[in-house]
Amino acid sequence: MKRAFNVWNNLDWFTVMIYLALVIIGWINIYAAVYSDEHQHIFDFQMRYGKQMIWIMAAIFLAIVALVIDIRIYSFFAYPAYLATILLLIAVIFLGKEVNGARAWFEIGGLRIQPTEFAKTATCLALAKYLSSFEIRIDKVKTMMTILLIIAIPSTFIILQPDVGSLLVFVSFAFVLYREGMPGGFLFFGFLLAFLFVFALIAQPLTVLIVILFIAVVAFFLLNKGTKETLIFIFTLVGLYFLIFIIAKLFHIKLSYYKTLLIASIITGISGLVYQFFRKVPYAFWVAVMMFIAIGFTYSIDFVFNNILESHQKQRVNILLGKESDPRGAEYNVNQSKIAIGSGGFFGKGFLQGTQTKYNFVPEQSTDFIFCTVGEEWGFLGSFIVLALFGLLLVRIIYLSERQRSAFSRIYGYGVASILFFHVFINVGMTIGLLPVIGIPLPFFSYGGSSLWAFTLLLFIFLRLDAGRLELFH
């Protein structure tokens, strides 16, 4: 193992280049977003672009440190780092500085550190460490529970801050688990629930129920590949529906179509479960259980939506779904953001020429809404290039992950890709009005030391692992 090793020769310079490109483009856009006629010196450290320049220097320093550190440190310190960040997450709830209603920041002599950003890296490491342990089988309940625990502990403290955006990032670990063997059904089911959440808020209950049943039938058919059982399933359902309908008519009971269908599907589901005891039908159990969960879930959505979500969160969702309109209130940010991006056209208005971002119409334009500046000043072309760079980075990370010899490195790599993807997904989706407003930074772009450093560490730890992939076997 001990042989002359030069990390610089084995470093994936392609990824480093994309990283540098994103950081530089990001800085240029922060400069444009903050730019005003009075402050033009790029090293004015009173201005955000001046500060961001310092953060970038520090980030590059961190990257170098991450690269020269002994490779075994990461695996070795995965759990301690994880525990340390959890302690920080707890501490920040009590000792943190409250900004915009969330206690997410430590303030040390003018420097703000957000432990949540580092918790993502640490959790990623811990997950990789656990999943790469000897004799781990992901389909065991104990394993699943442990994984859930690893993700849930930091999530819980993040909810308490509260920081919904970062919480959602932890959902992205589903991709990692999927890659490591979690049944695809779970991933599919996750998407299904996300879809149902939105669908149940805009559609009639009857429509939602019909869609759920349709998906159940299709899923059952695809999984079971048994035409006979599928037909029995359909006939039972349809038969029960008409039976209940006729009985209700005979006894003059007023039953809506929705309730009739609901009772029919519940009876069908229960009969399916009972049938299991006598004759094994592959997947019937899972389909029935998931159908119940889906129905229960849609039922609980209204409750969750009305009682658990806070009013501004509800409003953001409603606005996105077009159920509410308040162009200069809650919708303001999104509208201004869309206007800024939309007014960019194909080539953009040019560097420092954006009126929307320059005149501060877009809020949080150097942090969460930095993509607006890209859209306005660089147009579709610039937006395309930025998204293409991110796409390239993600594909490259997946490619690098797949060439790892150690499971730890691979899993960590997928974690990095998933976290980065989810940030870009939510952030850009929000600025172009496809997702509700959730405060979450655009990796390498958004102004702020913590997020830049955390993303840099996240990425360069992986690049260090990749560079030493021949050193580390597991």
Added chain:
Amino acid sequence: MNQYSTRQYIIAGIFLSVFLIFLVRLFYIQIIDSTYKYSAENNSQRYVTIYPARGLIYDRHHKLLVSNKAAYDLMVNPQELREFDTASFCKILNINKEYVDKTLKKIKDYSKYKSSPFLFQVSDTTYAELQEKLYLFPGFYVQARTLRQYQYPIAAHLFGYVGEVDSSIIKKNNYYQMGDYIGMSGLEKSYEEYLRGVKGVNILLVDVHNRVKGSLQNGKLDRPAILGKNLVSSIDADLQIYGEKLIKNFRGSIVAIEPKTGEILAIVSNPTYNPSLLVGRERTKNFIDLRNDKSNPLFYRAIMSKNPPGSTFKLLNAMIALQTGVAVPSTTIGCYHGYTAGPVHVNCHVHPSPLDMPHSIQHSCNAYYSVLFRKIIDEQKLPRNQAYDVWRKLIMSFGLGQKIHTDIANELGGNIPSSNYYDKIYRKSWNSLTVVSLGIGQGEIGLTPLQLANVACAIANRGYYYVPHVVKQIEGIDTIDQRFLKKNKTLINPEYFDTVIEGMYMAVNGPGGGTATGAAVKGLDICGKTGTAQNPHGEDHSIFIAFAPKDNPKIAISVYIENGGFGATIAVPVASLMIEKYLTDSISRPYYEQYLETKRINYPVK
């Protein structure tokens, strides 16, 4: 390599599909959909309204009556508000924190995004201090405005006042925006469209911190404000001032009109107020005080009070009798201290008897007009209701019983009841005797002082009148409204006017005494008719209508003094002084002025 390595493609596929969806969306909002480009234009531009000064108002001799002075309104745009030092803010403006909180809340409730006035009419010195420190209070800015300034404290009702538009006005007329001023009454209201001018706009590039970053396209798209149009009124300022002085002790009004044109020379309404009270920051407070004032100074008696015309109405009945052929000028009727028919008795005062028509006017005989009115109803060879309606139609041809459509806002129309009205209240069983008091100008009829003056005009003109109006000329407009240029003919033949004019002349100038001899001025040939309207609530109302000179009249006037007693008691000297003042610009009888100066009436407290 492990068994799930093919899943890398699914994961990469999901990632890239999402990015693809984003690109499609970006393509749509950046290239296909143009609405965002328009929105971007609105966003960075601020339309700054430039308020023009309202038009000036002159009197008939081009003497300035109403002008403007500069004022500064402190405006606030709630959206641009940031935390600011309330204490020093309050200190500069001399307001308290409660006002700040209350006003800001009110403004935010109205609109979070539109600018609204925060404080009206900041003084010059405060403005200077504020201007220096305005940068400390983002969201606030100063809007230059003009306020009304009055050269004389007169004609408050006539000019009317200017107030802020409310939401109902904004809804109805999209010219107005929150914080705009609008004429609320009088000429300010009726000539609002001319007086207000046209608001201008400066289009500025601004950021959300309200910082002006320059002018859009160097001001090429700016629109300058157009000043309000000046009005030349027909008011004779000296006459108006004089009239207000004469009746300042009384409740009532004077309306003087040039008969040849319908131009109002003076229109006095008392109690009144200083028009400057309804200008500026104290406007609301003063308005409330005036509204709560028991003497009701806001009430524009000259065009809104309707009272029975008393004996002045006899002039019309005389002419109607001639017109309907039920009497001739020489018709004589005896009077035995009044008129008695069945249960009805109408009193009369001491005068020679019997009298012919001109002399009946000279002495204002009640019996004569009770009989004459009954003749009009009973001797036209028409059913009762039709005969009454003929009478009513002839009365209304003098502009009575309906709005006369002068150019002062909020005029009322008075009342001349229809036959249906009597059918209703008497269940159809009524006759000429039931309504005989109409003959002497009592009963259910109501005339405004303006209408009364218009009757005087129609008589002075021997059969026609022009709609009385105050504005002679609107600057930059060729002509005033057509309705003021149209000759309105009464339905009485011109020759019948001579009879009543003869009576009116004799009432003032004799010989043999008359009811209005106190009005006579040598050489002015004043013709007039007194009236004394019975008032169930107290002392009679003192009324006089007159015109002069008899031939080629220059002025027609009505004076109505509530609770003033006989027509001769107050109305006659007031009218006489007004006519003399106007025609000779001198006063030969200062004792009349003294008399009016010291005369007091105990008005009932309502």
